[in-house]
Amino acid sequence: MTGLLGLAPVALLALFGSPQxxxxxxxxxxxxxxxxxxxxxxxxxxxxxxxxxxxxxxxQVDQAVDFPTISKLVLARNYKKFTEAQREEFxxxxxxxxxxxxxKNASSxxxxxxxxxxxxxxxxxxxxxxxxxxxxxxxxxxxxxLRLIGKDAQNPGEWKIIDILVEGVSLVSNFRSQxxxxxxxxxxxxxxxxxxxxxxxxxxxxTKE
Amino acid sequence: VxxxxxxxxxxxxxxxxxxxxxxxASQGTGADYDPFEPANRKVFWFNNQVDRFVLEPAAKxxxxxxxxxxxxxxxxxxxxxRFPVNFVNCxxxxxxNAAGEEAARFAINTTVGIxxxxxxxxxxxxxxxxxxFGQSMATxxxxxxPYVVIPLLGPSNVRDGVGxxxxxxxxxxxxxxxxxxLVGSYVLGTLNARAMLLDEVDTAKAAALDFYVFVRNxxxxxxxxxxxxxxxxxxADDEYYDDExxxxxxxxxxxxxxxxxxxxxx
Numbered sequence: 115m116t117g118l119l120g121l122a123p124v125a126l127l128a129l130f131g132s133p134q135x136x137x138x139x140x141x142x143x144x145x146x147x148x149x150x151x152x153x154x155x156x157x158x159x160x161x162x163x164x165x166x167x168x169x170x171x172x173x174q175v176d177q178a179v180d181f182p183t184i185s186k187l188v189l190a191r192n193y194k195k196f197t198e199a200q201r202e203e204f205x206x207x208x209x210x211x212x213x214x215x216x217x218k219n220a221s222s223x224x225x226x227x228x229x230x231x232x233x234x235x236x237x238x239x240x241x242x243x244x245x246x247x248x249x250x251x252x253x254x255x256x257x258x259x260l261r262l263i264g265k266d267a268q269n270p271g272e273w274k275i276i277d278i279l280v281e282g283v284s285l286v287s288n289f290r291s292q293x294x295x296x297x298x299x300x301x302x303x304x305x306x307x308x309x310x311x312x313x314x315x316x317x318x319x320x321t322k323e
Numbered sequence: 324v325x326x327x328x329x330x331x332x333x334x335x336x337x338x339x340x341x342x343x344x345x346x347x348a349s350q351g352t353g354a355d356y357d358p359f360e361p362a363n364r365k366v367f368w369f370n371n372q373v374d375r376f377v378l379e380p381a382a383k384x385x386x387x388x389x390x391x392x393x394x395x396x397x398x399x400x401x402x403x404x405r406f407p408v409n410f411v412n413c414x415x416x417x418x419x420n421a422a423g424e425e426a427a428r429f430a431i432n433t434t435v436g437i438x439x440x441x442x443x444x445x446x447x448x449x450x451x452x453x454x455x456f457g458q459s460m461a462t463x464x465x466x467x468x469p470y471v472v473i474p475l476l477g478p479s480n481v482r483d484g485v486g487x488x489x490x491x492x493x494x495x496x497x498x499x500x501x502x503x504x505l506v507g508s509y510v511l512g513t514l515n516a517r518a519m520l521l522d523e524v525d526t527a528k529a530a531a532l533d534f535y536v537f538v539r540n541x542x543x544x545x546x547x548x549x550x551x552x553x554x555x556x557x558x559a560d561d562e563y564y565d566d567e568x569x570x571x572x573x574x575x576x577x578x579x580x581x582x583x584x585x586x587x588x589x
Contacts, residue, residue, distance in 0.1 A: 215530040
């Protein structure tokens with residue numbers, strides 16, 4: 115009971131606190147620490163069924179990653195060439211594509227540990243959290259770039275992942291180059307078609323297993 | 324006398340390389356600067372076929388026979404042999420401390436680490452410094468120039484491709500004049516490196532919508548990082564993180580994409 119009462123001031127603050135003073139519920143570092151910890155424990159759980167693992171990991175990723183912003187950044191000026199419907203479809207298909215590819219890779223790993231190695235502020239208020247994935251060998255550098263999304267007069271906003279850099283190679287930059295090449299050579303429709311085909315193939319392969 | 328002549332020839336070749344690079348690399352930059360794209364794609368296709376039908380199957384067999392720790396030891400052995408390349412290029416880039424660390428690493432890993440099969444130096448916090456002549460030229464202000472795919476060697480650019488020549492003279496393997504030893508060590512090194520990347524290449528191919536552009540962009544970004552030596556660098560194209568700039572057409576160079584349209588994928 116006292117425990118619940120102890121929460122009362124927090125609840126009151128949440129109701130009446132002035133929004134300008136409010137900090138996001140989690141810092142950028144905490145978002146990365148929390149998400150990577152839950153994903154790692156889930157993946158390494160020997161008891162859990164594969165379908166359950168996928169569901170939990172997807173939930174974590176959807177919570178932490180801002181797919182609409184990533185989609186804007188990877189499409190860059192091609193974003194303009196897309197109709198509203200195409201944009202919506204793109205966000206969905208690109209999310210599916212990233213999930214499938216990395217799920218296939220991550221779910222086969224038997225052992226790894228993730229250490230947060232540091233963090234730094236970027237231009238435009240973005241925040242980079244540096245991690246090292248230890249798998250018994252040299253380790254893999256994975257940096258996450260986060261942005262405070264949804265901050266306004268009422269809301270403190272939330273830190274969301276907008277890019278992942280593997281050994282310094284930015285996923286956003288890499289996909290942007292690819293999409294730019296496809297769209298300028300073959301058009302926006304072709305890009306969506308390629309994504310749809312890839313995803314259908316990956317889905318078929320996954321359910322076959 | 325013959326040695327002296329050879330040295331002069333090498334110096335001249337080096338100077339020639341530098342001139343060639345300076346000439347070629349004077350214009351154009353960026354991850355997508357690829358004026359030779361049609362030719363590059365053909366070489367890329369060729370390399371990919373060699374990988375699919377020769378290298379990857381061989382690497383799979385190799386990985387099946389040898390346990391991972393052995394693969395890692397072989398990889399460390401070859402890394403250790405790169406010492407002269409790293410050392411000289413550290414000096415060329417005016418990094419005295421790094422050159423010293425490289426020398427210490429070589430001394431420790433060759434002896435205590437049994438010919439470089441192990442890496443006790445890293446455990447003593449003596450960090451490796453992988454430097455090459457392409458990076459040295461970059462620190463002298465030479466631009467990378469157009470992207471180039473080299474047959475059998477893979478992604479590069481004019482500057483880094485030229486850099487391979489002096490580096491190959493420096494590698495310890497070149498001390499062995501026997502052709503068989505040279506070829507043998509090259510084959511083993513390549514096979515081992517490929518065996519350690521089986522899953523990564525599979526993932527990359529699955530993730531990419533255009534594998535050629537995937538590799539081109541990844542190569543560019545990796546070189547930017549290598550040249551900066553892990554110092555904080557602006558992301559390769561930092562301005563693109565800006566939502567407001569996203570629609571600024573002046574940031575984009577259309578001429579990069581004006582080459583003949585590709586064949587639609589089958």
